[in-house]
Amino acid sequence: MNLLIKNVVLDGQTKDIFIEDGTIREIADNCSQRADKTIYGNNKIALPSLINGHTHAAMTLFRGYGDNLPLKTWLEEKIWPLEAKLTEEDVYWGAKLACLEMIRNGVTVFNDMYWFWEATARAVCDMGIRGFISAVFIDMFDLKKGGEEIENNIRLFEISEKYKSHVTFTFGPHSVYTVCKESLEWIRNFSEKNDILIHMHLSETGEEDTLSRNKYGVSPVGFLDSIGILSPRFIGCHGCWLDEKDCDILKARGVSLVNNPVSNLKLAVGRFFPYLLVQERDIPFCFGTDGCASNNNLDIMETMKFASLLAKYSTGDTTMLGAKDTFAIATKSAAEIFRLGDWEIKTGNSPDIMLVDPQRPELTPGFDIYSDIVYSANGYVVDTVICMGRVVMENRHIPGEEEILVNAKRVAKTLVER
Numbered sequence: 197m198n199l200l201i202k203n204v205v206l207d208g209q210t211k212d213i214f215i216e217d218g219t220i221r222e223i224a225d226n227c228s229q230r231a232d233k234t235i236y237g238n239n240k241i242a243l244p245s246l247i248n249g250h251t252h253a254a255m256t257l258f259r260g261y262g263d264n265l266p267l268k269t270w271l272e273e274k275i276w277p278l279e280a281k282l283t284e285e286d287v288y289w290g291a292k293l294a295c296l297e298m299i300r301n302g303v304t305v306f307n308d309m310y311w312f313w314e315a316t317a318r319a320v321c322d323m324g325i326r327g328f329i330s331a332v333f334i335d336m337f338d339l340k341k342g343g344e345e346i347e348n349n350i351r352l353f354e355i356s357e358k359y360k361s362h363v364t365f366t367f368g369p370h371s372v373y374t375v376c377k378e379s380l381e382w383i384r385n386f387s388e389k390n391d392i393l394i395h396m397h398l399s400e401t402g403e404e405d406t407l408s409r410n411k412y413g414v415s416p417v418g419f420l421d422s423i424g425i426l427s428p429r430f431i432g433c434h435g436c437w438l439d440e441k442d443c444d445i446l447k448a449r450g451v452s453l454v455n456n457p458v459s460n461l462k463l464a465v466g467r468f469f470p471y472l473l474v475q476e477r478d479i480p481f482c483f484g485t486d487g488c489a490s491n492n493n494l495d496i497m498e499t500m501k502f503a504s505l506l507a508k509y510s511t512g513d514t515t516m517l518g519a520k521d522t523f524a525i526a527t528k529s530a531a532e533i534f535r536l537g538d539w540e541i542k543t544g545n546s547p548d549i550m551l552v553d554p555q556r557p558e559l560t561p562g563f564d565i566y567s568d569i570v571y572s573a574n575g576y577v578v579d580t581v582i583c584m585g586r587v588v589m590e591n592r593h594i595p596g597e598e599e600i601l602v603n604a605k606r607v608a609k610t611l612v613e614r
Contacts, residue, residue: 240553246497307534
């Protein structure tokens with residue numbers, strides 16, 4: 197499919213952008229290429245779309261359910277009992293609602309860990325965006341359960357081929373406190389053999405750190421390093437309790453991180469993401485929202501603002517995570533972590549694109565688009581979204597939105613009553 201975006205502002209100049217099968221073929225003052233579809237970007241600004249590095253997408257169904265509770269109480273009395281009752285249909289509509297929300301916020305790629313893998317994969321394909329999807333791998337140190345999880349992941353890896361246009365299969369071992377060493381070693385071997393990314397919660401809380409030191413004699417990073425699972429394929433989420441030694445190991449192994457500032461604040465994990473340690477070692481990282489039960493939205497623009505402000509506050513340095521750098525982390529750096537190529541709007545590249553409306557009050561008077569996006573805006577400034585050369589939202593309209601809202605609300609209410 198060919199797409200032409202006419203008269204859109206790119207890097208301060210009005211240009212036409214011609215896209216063929218998801219790749220930018222021409223950027224010019226006046227493209228003469230014939231296109232299957234033309235979008236008029238008059239008075240809009242073209243930017244690369246955003247990437248959400250850590251989600252539990254279908255937890256949109258739990259938004260606002262059980263808020264303001266201690267973490268242990270929230271998990272054991274609210275979230276886990278509901279998750280035990282989830283069906284594939286529930287997850288499908290919850291994930292579809294998540295995709296709808298992310299598209300509205302300029303997000304076209306997300307990295308997910310949740311139950312009913314295939315339901316999320318179907319939702320991603322139906323909505324036309326990209327998902328790096330893992331099934332939650334939890335065995336609670338039960339080798340029999342671990343064997344069942346391994347068999348399930350092999351099956352999912354094999355069937356993932358039919359979703360490959362939009363979905364990339366990944367591994368999702370939950371954490372060092374829910375997955376045994378033997379299972380992690382199997383994931384390590386299968387990941388290495390098949391070049392599969394590993395998506396895992398890492399050093400999120402003090403309790404996790406203490407458990408690992410009591411059980412293994414080292415931090416979570418130290419333990420994972422001892423079994424050889426850390427590599428450039430490993431993506432660790434949260435990382436608030438990382439120390440200098442941990443970060444030295446992560447750098448040496450080429451590990452990437454995902455910073456989830458809003459979720460970390462809401463769940464009171466006790467420490468900030470270690471910006472200085474990560475920056476000094478040049479450890480790649482991007483941003484994530486986490487799930488809607490612990491955020492409560494999927495708006496990466498809001499997450500960017502929190503990340504930038506917390507970096508400044510926690511280090512006492514107002515120059516930390518400036519607006520342009522923050523935007524680059526949410527786009528270009530994230531794309532590198534997820535192997536998506538150069539995520540800049542340039543000829544020969546294949547980034548997804550969002551068009552934002554600078555006529556919004558929040559973007560006025562418009563001195564610096566990056567400052568406005570990171571510090572002033574939320575996802576509602578996004579007008580049009582293009583993923584892999586296809587328009588998934590135009591003029592704030594997404595096909596099928598009404599049906600998604602009705603069904604997501606229906607299954608969420610039914611789930612609570614079940």
